[in-house]
Amino acid sequence: MTTADRQRVGIVGIPPLAVIKTLASPDIEIYDLDEPQGKINIETASPFLPRVYCGILRTVVANAVTIRPERIYIDTGAGKCDCAVHTATVLSDILPDTEIIRTRNDDKENFGTPLCKTKGDLLSRMTDITASVQTVNPYKEHPPCPATAGFWGVPPRDFSILELFPDTTHIYGWARCMENKTPDNLDLEMHFNADVPTIFFAQSFCAKTAIARHLAARHPHGLYLDCDVSAGNSARAKIQAFLELSGPVSKRS
Amino acid sequence: MLLADFGTSYCKILDTESSDPPRLTATRALDRKIQVDLATGHNGKRYAKQYVNELTALARGGISLIAEESFTLLDCGSRDIKYVSYREGKISDMGWNAECGASMGFTIELLEKYYDIDFHGVSVPKSSFSVTCGVLGMSHIFDAVVTGSSETEAVAKFVKSIAVNAYNFAKKPETVYLSGGLCDNPLFVKSFPCPVISLGRFVLLEGLKESRYLQG
Numbered sequence: 001m002t003t004a005d006r007q008r009v010g011i012v013g014i015p016p017l018a019v020i021k022t023l024a025s026p027d028i029e030i031y032d033l034d035e036p037q038g039k040i041n042i043e044t045a046s047p048f049l050p051r052v053y054c055g056i057l058r059t060v061v062a063n064a065v066t067i068r069p070e071r072i073y074i075d076t077g078a079g080k081c082d083c084a085v086h087t088a089t090v091l092s093d094i095l096p097d098t099e100i101i102r103t104r105n106d107d108k109e110n111f112g113t114p115l116c117k118t119k120g121d122l123l124s125r126m127t128d129i130t131a132s133v134q135t136v137n138p139y140k141e142h143p144p145c146p147a148t149a150g151f152w153g154v155p156p157r158d159f160s161i162l163e164l165f166p167d168t169t170h171i172y173g174w175a176r177c178m179e180n181k182t183p184d185n186l187d188l189e190m191h192f193n194a195d196v197p198t199i200f201f202a203q204s205f206c207a208k209t210a211i212a213r214h215l216a217a218r219h220p221h222g223l224y225l226d227c228d229v230s231a232g233n234s235a236r237a238k239i240q241a242f243l244e245l246s247g248p249v250s251k252r253s
Numbered sequence: 254m255l256l257a258d259f260g261t262s263y264c265k266i267l268d269t270e271s272s273d274p275p276r277l278t279a280t281r282a283l284d285r286k287i288q289v290d291l292a293t294g295h296n297g298k299r300y301a302k303q304y305v306n307e308l309t310a311l312a313r314g315g316i317s318l319i320a321e322e323s324f325t326l327l328d329c330g331s332r333d334i335k336y337v338s339y340r341e342g343k344i345s346d347m348g349w350n351a352e353c354g355a356s357m358g359f360t361i362e363l364l365e366k367y368y369d370i371d372f373h374g375v376s377v378p379k380s381s382f383s384v385t386c387g388v389l390g391m392s393h394i395f396d397a398v399v400t401g402s403s404e405t406e407a408v409a410k411f412v413k414s415i416a417v418n419a420y421n422f423a424k425k426p427e428t429v430y431l432s433g434g435l436c437d438n439p440l441f442v443k444s445f446p447c448p449v450i451s452l453g454r455f456v457l458l459e460g461l462k463e464s465r466y467l468q469g
Contacts, residue, residue, distance in 0.1 A: 221343060234333075234349035241308035241337075245344040 008067060010098075012060050013075030013084060014133050014183040016105045021136055030134050033063040033072065036157075040066045042229055048094055049087070054206045055157040055229040057087045064091055069098055077104030079183030081207055111139060111181040116171035118142035122151065123162040125171065129179045130155050139179075149243055150198030151175075152222075153212060157203060158230045164239045165199075166247075172198070174208070190215065197221045197246035199239055204228040221246060254465060257301065258310070258457040259283075259294035262331035262359060263434060267458050269465070275455050291461050295332060305464045307457065308347055312337040314460030315430065318452055325426035328456065329419055329435040331358040336423040350422055356388055357415045358435050364394070364411070368404045372412070372440040375405055381413040381444075390414060409440060416444035432456035 006029040013034070015023075023030055031037060034056050045061035064072060072095075076085045092100045115125045115132075120142075132139070147170035154174045156162070172192050177185050192198055192215060200216035202209040204226045216224035223242045227235045258265040264283050267275040280296065292301030293310040307328075315326035315337060327336040334357065335349040365372065382397075384390030390411055397407035423429065428448045435441045436451040443449075 221345075223346065234335075237306040237308050237349055238347055240306050241312060241347060242344060244309050245312050245337075 007071075008069040010064060010067065010069035010072040011074075011133065012072065012087070013080035013103075014105050014178060014181065015073040015075060015103050016107055017109070017136055017181065019073055019103060020134065023134075024136065031063065031067055031069060032130065032133065033060045033067075033069075034155075035059070035130060037063045037067065048090055052205060054081075054083050054203050055227075056154070056203055056206070057083050058229070059157060060087060061090065061094075064095060064098070068095065071099045071101060073101045073103050075105050075183065076102045077106065077184060079105045079177070083207070105183050107182055108185075109181065111179070113171075113176050113179045114139050114142035114144070116176045116179055117144040117147075119145035119167050121167060122165045122169050122171070123159050126155050126159060126162055126175065129171070129175060132179060132181075147193055147196045148247070150193055150196050151201065152192055152198055152215065153201030154203065154206070154208065156201060156227060156231075158227060161201075161227065161231045161236065161239060164236060165243065170196070173200075173212075192219055192222070194220055197242065198223075199242065200224045202226050254291065255289035256458055256461040256465065257287075257289040257292045257294070257297070258455075258461070259292055259296035259300060260330055260332070260434075261295045262362065263454075264294070264296075265455055265458050267455075267462075269462065275458055277454075291465055293457050293461060305461060308335055308337060308349060310457040310460035310464065311335060311432065312339075312344060312347070312460065313463035314432070314452075314456035314458070315339070317459050317463050318456060319430055324430055325423050325428070326430040326432060326452075326456070327419055327423045327426075328432040329358055329415075329441070330433045331362070332356060334419050334422060338424070338426070346424065348422060357390075357418070358433065360388065360391060361412055361415065361435070361438065361441065364391075364408050368408055370405055370408055372438050375409050375440045377440065377443050378406060378409045378413055381410050381417055384411065384414040384418065412438070412440050413444040416441050417446060420445050420447065 009028050010031045010033040040062050042058050042062050045058040048061050049058050074088045076088050088102050115129050145168050148168040149166055151169050151171050152173040174189050177183050177188050198219055200212040200222050202212035209226050213224040216222035254269045256267045262280055264278045264280055265275050287300050289301050291303050293305045293307050298304045311328050322342045323340045325338045338346040382393040394407045394411050431449050431451045434454050436453050
């Protein structure tokens with residue numbers, strides 16, 4: 001079966017496991033609409049969403065109007081965000097030939113968070129975590145490593161910022177909930193490690209900026225960071241300097 | 254070893270094997286073939302074997318020059334403003350405003366030359382404008398002049414606005430340690446709503462010296 005013959009199904013956020021199980025078919029091609037797909041220009045979303053809006057949901061709309069899946073499952077529960085509720089409404093109106101299926105992920109089964117706590121390239125681990133949304137299989141074992149830094153937050157729109165972190169960075173926040181397949185788990189999302197310098201990241205214009213900044217202020221060695229569609233030099237410099245100055249090269253550390 | 258802070262308007266260059274003080278050169282007059290050993294600043298990567306990012310250089314410069322364990326060091330340059338805060342010897346916060354809020358130092362220098370103002374003789378005005386960046390703020394000056402303010406008074410309000418913006422950006426510290434070219438502008442320094450300790454425009458070079466030692 002060629003790609004063209006397969007049914008295109010988009011997902012936004014983390015659909016419940018029950019939904020993912022129904023999509024496990026060679027007849028279906030799943031598109032994670034939260035992530036940039038190929039070279040689709042984010043400005044494709046501008047006629048439908050304000051430019052000053054969450055970069056991830058702008059990406060969702062740009063992908064959806066370009067790929068035009070037959071169905072889109074969009075989480076509009078507490079495991080995603082209010083902006084997704086409104087984006088679902090917009091998608092329903094602008095894509096009349098696409099079935100927009102609103103879901104609410106209340107899954108409580110803990111799949112574990114081995115990738116969040118193991119040693120390895122942070123960008124690759126985050127890529128694997130986002131890809132894991134599409135499967136229901138148990139995770140492979142990954143030995144945990146002692147953390148030297150923390151990344152708290154959602155998978156960023158611009159993954160390149162993850163290249164700046166050491167391999168021994170542990171992942172916290174909603175990305176950890178994502179790996180655990182419990183997106184609406186506020187206790188897990190709020191958890192951080194006070195013993196390691198941590199970047200508290202949120203997408204600009206996302207409601208999670210409030211909790212990211214709040215937790216960064218509570219963390220004894222945290223730094224709040226927000227970025228829009230792509231990270232500029234100043235955001236990169238903040239990450240790099242914070243980690244350098246907090247680590248073994250810091251004169252006072 | 255040659256160290257350099259390649260700023261947008263001015264470059265600061267130090268030869269560590271010479272007893273001469275750092276050399277200040279207008280960026281537009283810079284020898285484009287120059288190569289230094291260690292650099293920071295907006296144009297630093299073009300001219301250096303090794304680059305240190307500006308926030309790191311600023312922080313290390315602050316650690317070297319400031320005796321306190323807790324401080325906020327604010328760098329007001331031509332193109333951007335940035336700050337680092339230390340609490341009890343640990344980095345606690347930092348920011349770099351290169352987009353909105355930008356070009357403030359550059360705009361002040363333009364206005365100084367355009368209106369031929371000597372900032373040494375200008376008093377701090379009681380009020381300021383609400384400005385978000387150097388470029389957008391200029392329209393306030395023109396509006397104030399049209400409605401009867403003197404050019405000097407209008408520019409002084411603009412300068413105070415920028416000082417207040419920078420202070421707010423650094424999260425309103427009790428005392429500001431100030432770095433960058435605007436240290437040389439007495440009106441700007443006096444316009445802060447808190448005590449200011451000027452460290453001059455060579456703090457990032459000091460940070461490079463620290464980086465050199467750290468890299469062996």
